Amino acid sequence: xxxxxxxxxxxxxxxxxxxxxxxxxxxxxxxxxxxxxxxxxxxxxxxxxxxxxxxxxxxxxxxxxxxxxxxxxxxxxxxxxxxxxxxxxxxxxxxxxxxxxxxxxxxxxxxxxxxxxxxxxxxxxxxxxxxxxxxxxxxxxxxxxxxxxxxxxxxxxxxxxxxxxxxxxxxxxxxxxxxxxxxxxxxxxxxxxxxxxxxxxxxxxxxxxxxxxxxxxxxxxxxxxxxxxxxxxxxxxxxxxxxxxxxxxxxxxxxxxxxxxxxxxxxxxxxxxxxxxxxxx
Amino acid sequence: xxxxxxxxxxxxxxxxxxxxxxxxxxxxxxxxxxxxxxxxxxxxxxxxxxxxxxxxxxxxxxxxxxxxxxxxxxxxxxxxxxxxxxxxxxxxxxxxxxxxxxxxxxxxxxxxxxxxxxxxxxxxxxxxxxxxxxxxxxxxxxxxxxxxxxxxxxxxxxxxxxxxxxxxxxxxxxxxxxxxxxxxxxxxxxxxxxxxxxxxxxxxxxxxxxxxxxxxxxxxxxxxxxxxxxxxxxxxxxxxxxxxxxxxxxxxxxxxxxxxxxxxxxxxxxxxxxxxxxxxx
Numbered sequence: 334x335x336x337x338x339x340x341x342x343x344x345x346x347x348x349x350x351x352x353x354x355x356x357x358x359x360x361x362x363x364x365x366x367x368x369x370x371x372x373x374x375x376x377x378x379x380x381x382x383x384x385x386x387x388x389x390x391x392x393x394x395x396x397x398x399x400x401x402x403x404x405x406x407x408x409x410x411x412x413x414x415x416x417x418x419x420x421x422x423x424x425x426x427x428x429x430x431x432x433x434x435x436x437x438x439x440x441x442x443x444x445x446x447x448x449x450x451x452x453x454x455x456x457x458x459x460x461x462x463x464x465x466x467x468x469x470x471x472x473x474x475x476x477x478x479x480x481x482x483x484x485x486x487x488x489x490x491x492x493x494x495x496x497x498x499x500x501x502x503x504x505x506x507x508x509x510x511x512x513x514x515x516x517x518x519x520x521x522x523x524x525x526x527x528x529x530x531x532x533x534x535x536x537x538x539x540x541x542x543x544x545x546x547x548x549x550x551x552x553x554x555x556x557x558x559x560x561x562x563x564x565x566x567x568x569x570x571x572x573x574x575x576x577x578x579x580x581x582x583x584x585x586x587x588x589x590x591x592x593x594x595x596x597x598x599x600x601x602x603x604x605x606x607x608x609x610x611x612x613x614x
Numbered sequence: 615x616x617x618x619x620x621x622x623x624x625x626x627x628x629x630x631x632x633x634x635x636x637x638x639x640x641x642x643x644x645x646x647x648x649x650x651x652x653x654x655x656x657x658x659x660x661x662x663x664x665x666x667x668x669x670x671x672x673x674x675x676x677x678x679x680x681x682x683x684x685x686x687x688x689x690x691x692x693x694x695x696x697x698x699x700x701x702x703x704x705x706x707x708x709x710x711x712x713x714x715x716x717x718x719x720x721x722x723x724x725x726x727x728x729x730x731x732x733x734x735x736x737x738x739x740x741x742x743x744x745x746x747x748x749x750x751x752x753x754x755x756x757x758x759x760x761x762x763x764x765x766x767x768x769x770x771x772x773x774x775x776x777x778x779x780x781x782x783x784x785x786x787x788x789x790x791x792x793x794x795x796x797x798x799x800x801x802x803x804x805x806x807x808x809x810x811x812x813x814x815x816x817x818x819x820x821x822x823x824x825x826x827x828x829x830x831x832x833x834x835x836x837x838x839x840x841x842x843x844x845x846x847x848x849x850x851x852x853x854x855x856x857x858x859x860x861x862x863x864x865x866x867x868x869x870x871x872x873x874x875x876x877x878x879x880x881x882x883x884x885x886x887x888x889x890x891x892x893x894x895x
Contacts (some may be wrong), residue, residue: 342777427775434739434773439714463775492620492715494708564793600628 334412336419340467342560343420347468349511355470357461360384360421361401361515362410365505369474370414381549382411382421383464389432390456401515420468427463435459438485441578442598446481446594446603449568454485461486465495473497478504478512480592480605484490484578502603506532512604519600528561528597534570535606538591542572542608548585552591560595568594568601575607615693620800621748624701627870628749633658638742641665641702642682642796643691646786650755651695653783654722657753663692664701664745669714671737682796701749708744716740717774719766722859727762727875727884732851735766735895742767748775754778759785759793761873785885787813793885798880802894808877813852816887819872823853823889828865833872841876848876856888868893 337343347353354377356369373380374539384407391397404421411419436458441447447454473490475483487499505513510532511525520528538552546552549572554568574581575588589608594601618624628634632768635658637650654661665688672678685702692700719741722728724771728735746754754771756764786794791813792806801809819833827833831855837851855862856869870889 337852342775430773432773433720434770435718437716437718466775468778469777489715492711492713493740494747496625496747496750 334408334416334419336408336421336422338421339426340422343408343418343467346418347379347381350473351379353379353381353468353470355381355383355464355468356416356474357385357464359386360405360513361403361518363505363515364382365476365478365513366504367414367539368505368541369476369502370411370416372470372500373474374415374528376474376498376500377470379418379491380416381418381420381470381528382416382466383468385422385423385427385460385464387421387456387460388424389460390450390453392452395426395450396516396519399560401518403451404422414554420464430469432459436462436489438489441481441485445569445571445573445578445592449594454482458485458489462489462493462495465490470497472500474500474502476504476606477501478514478604480590481578484576488577510536512602514527514602516600519598523597524598524600526601527563528530528576528600530560530565531593531595531602531604532606534559535604536592538570538572542589542591543610549581556593564597566596568596570595572608586610615690615697615700617689617702619701619703620707624699624748627699628660631660631667633753633799634662634749634751635698635753636662636664636681637715637755638664638745639664640681640796641668641685641688642797642799643688644756644786644794645760646783646794648691648695649786650783651692653781654753654755655696655737657755657779657781658751661697662699662701662749662751664749665702666701666708666741666745667701668737668741669705669709671734672733673733674724675771676731677797677800679807682799685734708741713740717743717770719770722762722766726852726854726859726873728852729877735763738763739766739770739864741771741777743774746771746778749776749836753781755781755783757785758888759795759877760884761871762859765857769858772807783801788838791817793883795883797881797883798856800879802879805879805881808844809881810814811841811846812874812876812883812885813887815840816872816874816885819851819853819854820887820889823872824891830862837874846878848855849882850875853889867891 352371442454482503509529511529513597553570557567560567570593572591575584575590587610592605618832635654697891764782790810792810834851838848851874853872855867856871868891873886875884
């Protein structure tokens with residue numbers, strides 16, 4: 334695997350490639366990332382990964398400083414997964430001066446996760462656009478665990494006329510259902526056992542909606558209550574439509590998703606479950 | 615000359631090109647535009663122009679509706695200038711839905727021209743990024759008459775890591791010095807004669823600064839006064855440093871520019887003159 338840290342270097346390495354499939358990451362790779370790398374191989378003849386912990390998308394109280402950085406182990410995993418090129422720039426390379434030009438997403442950036450992480454999606458959109466401009470892939474893959482991020486990047490790509498297909502990869506879970514995440518490392522042993530509740534709860538809400546329940550507000554309130562009683566501090570539990578994460582309008586919405594973000598100990602965990610309702614027509 | 619109106623068509627036409635030099639315009643082409651096309655030929659083996667009157671960069675009181683549209687004559691001029699491909703999309707092609715993702719430039723977007731045209735530079739930056747993503751040129755050319763636009767696009771390109779060289783083309787002028795502009799068509803015969811004052815004034819300020827004057831505020835005030843007395847309504851006359859259009863700091867600034875925007879009758883005219891001071895060291 335080639336590892337490049339400078340923009341001219343990685344551009345030169347990619348110049349002759351026909352079809353690049355790109356997986357941007359913040360490193361500290363787990364099986365969810367590796368599943369994206371494997372899926373990337375079916376989309377391009379050259380798989381490129383990036384590792385960059387992007388300060389722009391962290392708020393002042395977020396975990397930028399303690400976010401786990403494990404470059405050596407990450408490189409071994411990427412090489413084993415058949416990644417051909419890793420772009421791992423320093424902050425000086427990607428932000429040689431303070432970033433002053435941003436991609437400004439619409440109101441969704443202030444909703445759901447955006448309500449609790451001001452500036453987060455602006456920071457994500459800006460760094461991903463820069464990485465796209467450097468790597469110039471034909472396909473880019475992002476995990477569905479970060480559902481709102483995937484939606485924002487999909488819309489950004491369409492709206493800015495980028496010639497890139499955005500592919501969402503299924504969430505990879507531990508045996509008890511907990512979505513794999515670098516932030517799971519912040520959990521104590523007892524918190525780790527409790528953490529599986531989040532996915533169980535979302536699956537239960539999905540099943541209840543599937544069975545016909547349409548009082549989403551009640552479902553959300555009950556879910557927050559259960560999390561509260563078990564030591565969580567919840568930012569949101571929300572049933573939304575998949576396409577744009579807005580509130581479902583009327584009873585003909587068929588593609589829904591229930592999303593949640595909640596804090597357990599030092600970890601802020603997010604997860605979601607898609608709900609596909611049968612067409613009633 | 616090939617004329618393409620759809621994004622997939624122009625992308626297909628450009629696929630095999632090695633070095634694309636791109637000149638985005640709003641049409642109604644004059645000798646200033648044609649000079650950019652001619653210069654483009656020295657930068658690439660395929661010259662691409664675009665014509666698109668970009669609603670995003672016009673304010674509600676701006677001249678979007680009456681902006682002159684002369685596609686047929688423009689095509690003849692472009693073909694004669696050796697342009698190989700014209701991209702001339704409709705609004706439905708470039709904005710199939712309302713634009714919700716924008717490039718947000720920093721504070722300079724609210725200064726000078728931006729103070730009098732809220733949202734203008736955001737609209738320019740956003741449409742140019744989209745056109746860049748469609749055409750994917752190696753070089754793009756913009757006229758120096760729109761000095762602030764050139765600076766914003768140059769910085770955007772650097773900050774978003776676009777692999778594009780930005781080239782500024784010299785302003786083309788009528789015999790009496792008036793900078794060529796589509797908006798000159800709004801001038802009556804007597805206004806057209808008066809319009810040459812703007813460039814004379816900027817040249818005089820440049821000469822005065824060159825001769826050692828450093829009281830820029832006085833120069834600006836006197837210039838506004840002279841314009842006032844001759845029927846103009848002035849938005850600004852400002853001496854700034856070339857690199858970022860901020861106020862010159864101290865006496866070691868060597869590369870300055872004097873910029874102005876003023877309204878004469880129905881036309882809002884802008885112009886500028888660069889000032890290169892000899893190095894005193």
